Amino acid sequence: MISFILIQDSFLLLLYTFTSLLAIVGNGLVFRISFLRKHSTGLKLSTTSIFLLNLALADALCGLTIPFQFIFCSTYFLKNITSSSYLCISNKSLQILAYNASTITMCVIAYDRYRIIQNPLRQYSGRHTRQAILFTWIISGIYAGSCLISMKVHTYFISNQKLISCQILFPMKNKFISSDNMRKIRVFCLVVLFYIIPLLIISILCLLTMRTIARRSIIGVQQFATFKRSRTRSMRLLIIIVIVFALSHLPLHLLHLQDFFIFSSKHRLQFNKCNDTTIYLFFYWLGISNCCHNPIIYSWFNKQFRRIVLNCFRTIIFCGRK
Template identity: 25%
Template sequence: MQSNDLQVTPTISHTTLSTQRHDSAATSLVGYSTTTGAQEKIVSFVIPADRLLPEPHPKYLTDIFFVLFVVIIFFSVVGNSLVIAVSVKSRKLKTVTDIYILSLAISDLLIATLNMPFQLYFTVVNEWMTGGKTGEALCKFTNYIQGCTVISSIFTLLAIAIDRYVVICRASISQQRHRQKTAIIAVISVWIVSTLIVIPHLLYQKLQIRLKISTIDSLLFFDGIRYICVEEFPSYPVINAQRLYSLIQYIGCYMIPVVIMAFTYGRIGHRLWIHQPIGDILANPRNHGLIIKQKRRVIRMLMLLFLSFTLLWFPFFTFALYSEYVAIDKSYRVKLTALKLVGYSNCCVNPIIYTFLNKNFKQDLSKLFCRETNAPSNQRRPYDTGNQTGNTEKVTSLGKEWHRPCLRCEKCKKTLASGSHAEHEGKPYCHKPCYAAMFGPGGYGHGGTESHKY
């Protein structure tokens, strides 16, 4: 016997829906289907909002976010790759600062290549790229990389600040001979601690199935299932584990390091710009001005690195913690994405700071793209040197041919003129102050290696 009751469509991906209520807690949806034009049966059900796919960004915001992501990723990858190349190839990690800057550049490059592209995809497509074990592994790994690299960056900046504070303000306990070894140990320790702190991301980051709802002719209908990457901590009756972890991470991995760095750079600035102990001046009266100038230049760069990281990541860290304690509204994802982009921009700002505030780094960067050659000019093609550097002028010095920008003092890196510079062990130096300070302890041209012109 046939029943007059309406047969409800069993496949939810084709069930037509209308929205009755939508808030942060739940969405009440009414589904209906008809077997004839005259009969209709209503089926009501409630779907929690946390089981629905998040609403996509407006089209214009998606386009803006896409452009910003691409620009930040491009300049972060190119800039930090050049920093790593200069640090390893040209500078050969000659100073303690080079070691720390290399660590920062690696952090920025990792987050630009292993985290930002996945965040870009989720922002534009509004779902995780794949499901299954592969999707969950990527979900855990990319968020783990973000946490690890950001924390390693702030701890590296903290190590730099402490190192400079000890050298400048506590010179009596500073051991110059072992500083590079100490810096390497500090960097390794920073990375180990960072990887341990963010282990919860590996444990509790997971894929979550969400229902996608689409709209056609003002009617809503299920459009299948999708995946998103979320963080789900275990629930306990007494404490909220996710809130506690976020609070500890915010205080221990951001606020405390920032306070310590602010104190150390404040003391360093007072020492270099306001109060210079008379003992420092008497210890090296001839070169004191040059030494102070060099220290100030390095400290300005390091202070700007600290301020850049602190100011660009502060909005994201604070908003993420704030969101743990308040109800999430519809604008949450837009705000979170925008603030995350502000933090990501720090990855492409750092190479700019190195280039414009570190004269030696800028010169080593240009040196990376030019080279000296021993080949006689009559064996080379016309303008061969210029074609490599964009500068057709070449000079001869020390028995070699140089691109003019490449003939520089090994110490201060200023450009030298052929025939009017000093030499030591086959390397060019300016006469004053570098050659005199480094190789003439008894006075320029006396008591040490003699100066020669080439």
């Protein structure tokens, strides 16, 4: 008889797989659309387009690590392949790098939108754009590098009755800092630096952007009607981006804080073990699913983006025939 845990794990693996495919295809379309637009207009990519491409790159990379973790972090691979632990933890660190780069890029995009609305005629130099992207990946890489030591990873295909579990790779053996303390520091930095602060930055910039849009005056009835529709779409887009980012990551971060900072001493034995409960694995999926949200959101609110996406699908389905 098939166990209930096996059904739950199978469903979670399907969610992870679907998220990976959607992230790779969706963000791949963002690249295709951006370069098609550049080719058709002959103009250089705007700073907003470059930042969106950086966001798509980070999200696609995050989606790409999901199927590789099924291989590198499988029980068979970890037990039978030399240096398998290094591949598993490197893939996990790469996923964290992509997630953090995506988060910081969203802050940069929020600032770029506010800058364009506030000063539409002011040009943003290419050097500043490159510096912002470089800063994004350096900060993300510093945190991801710390995850190469004493890292909790999910392991897959444990047995016929359980498909997903977890273990700690390369635990700390230093007498000055334990594995638990190392992971506490990382969790605190993750929640503060890559959730609370970015959420505040994005929220404040979106509010400032919406206030600027709402106060802008347009002369002419037709121009006002067009501007009003565009303003409504822009406001909805900004609000949904903030809500999706906040809600997709909040449950997992709350669970992290509970596991690492709220457990009392009588739960010390459970505290020292990694969490592989179904609720944790579902919240983990909810967090990484953010890598496929952005193409969906932008295609829903941008008619031009949506039209090009449909044309791309028609080209793929009909093999380029008109």
